[in-house]
Amino acid sequence: MADIGFIGLGIMGLPMARNLAQAGHQLHVWARRPETLQAIETDPRFTVHASPAQVAAATQAVFTIVADTPDVEAVLFAEQGILAGARPGLIVIDMSTASAEATRRFAELLAAKGVDMLDAPVSGGEVGAIQGNLSIMVGGKPAVFEAIKPFFALMGKNIVHVGSHGAGQVAKACNQIVVGVTIEAVAEALTFAQAHGVDAGKVREALLGGFAGSRILDIHGRRMLEDDYRPGFKATLHAKDMRIVAQGMAAHDLTLPCTELVGEKMQTLAHGEWAESDSSALYKLLKH
Structure with missing residues (x-):
């Protein structure tokens, strides 16, 4: 002990x-x-x-x-x-x-x-x-x-x-890039399915068996379809993480277009009514 x-x-x-x-x-x-x-x-x-x-x-x-x-x-x-x-x-x-x-x-x-x-x-x-x-x-x-x-x-x-020292934090920034961009991709895919009058739940089920399958499609996709945004990871914290990513991009003169877009959307989420919700509430921004 x-x-x-x-x-x-x-x-x-x-x-x-x-x-x-x-x-x-x-x-x-x-x-x-x-x-x-x-x-x-x-x-x-x-x-x-x-x-x-x-x-x-x-x-x-x-x-x-x-x-x-x-x-x-x-x-x-x-x-x-x-x-x-x-x-x-x-x-x-x-x-x-x-x-x-x-x-x-x-x-x-x-x-x-x-x-x-x-x-x-x-x-x-x-x-x-x-x-x-x-x-x-x-x-x-x-x-x-x-x-x-x-x-x-x-x-x-x-x-x-x-x-x-610092390498763990760089890896976590990379993690947040992948997670954030993938949440946005899942939100957009489900929105696309619904716009075409197709059952988004069935689309998610089909995608989980292919190359598009991921934990984010599984867990966050379910959150989106069930409209359940109880925080596993708050939007405010994900926005903070994307701000750290943005600072790292600026320090190394990097342009990462998808990351920049998702970072901006996370900031919008964090300063709105879904700030204390799970970051998968990015889906809600597509509906408003």
Whole structure:
């Protein structure tokens, strides 16, 4: 059994932390919003602390999964952030989706204090987090990755060490490009079928057996047809991820037309009535 820190008990983080606890580890947690602690406050496998610094002081490794790059920076470097309580040898594993450039800078700042960092964003949504079969994309030192890999195995099934610091975040940006563009493609295909008076459900069923078959056509296509947009991954967060992608495109003078279009549509979604819905609500934009 290990003492493990975990910061970020949201839609993804809570089931991930529970999978670690289920394996016998003691979880040391902190939450910015006290209401997120209600689900674990009577669970003896979780110890609640007053700050990220206290979490770091009580553990050998701290996992974080928060909303955006500034949130990662605050959890790490605020006055009572992780670094304030860290001892040399601590490992920080950031499983948020954040800027690769900022992640490299964070890793350098932590290393100067004897703290190792991995960036390890995930894909698979709430269902994957609950089932412990997330895809985990990791950047950082190979030896640190190997040390943490047994913990990753409790949360995910497809665990890939992509490269050095920031490489995990680059892989996640690529993931969000593919997911976002494919959601839009599925939405447009179903809309095309309906416009022709053809049963879109039957079209989806037919496509699932061919080259067009995908988890997005399966899961998000069903959401669209059933008009069920309870969030597995909120539109606001997907829009944030596409903003990070756009920043990376600008930094490297890239033009990716489909990605730009979907990024714009995600921003529209995130600033409208479906902001808190699943990002598959892109389908709704085609109907209005």
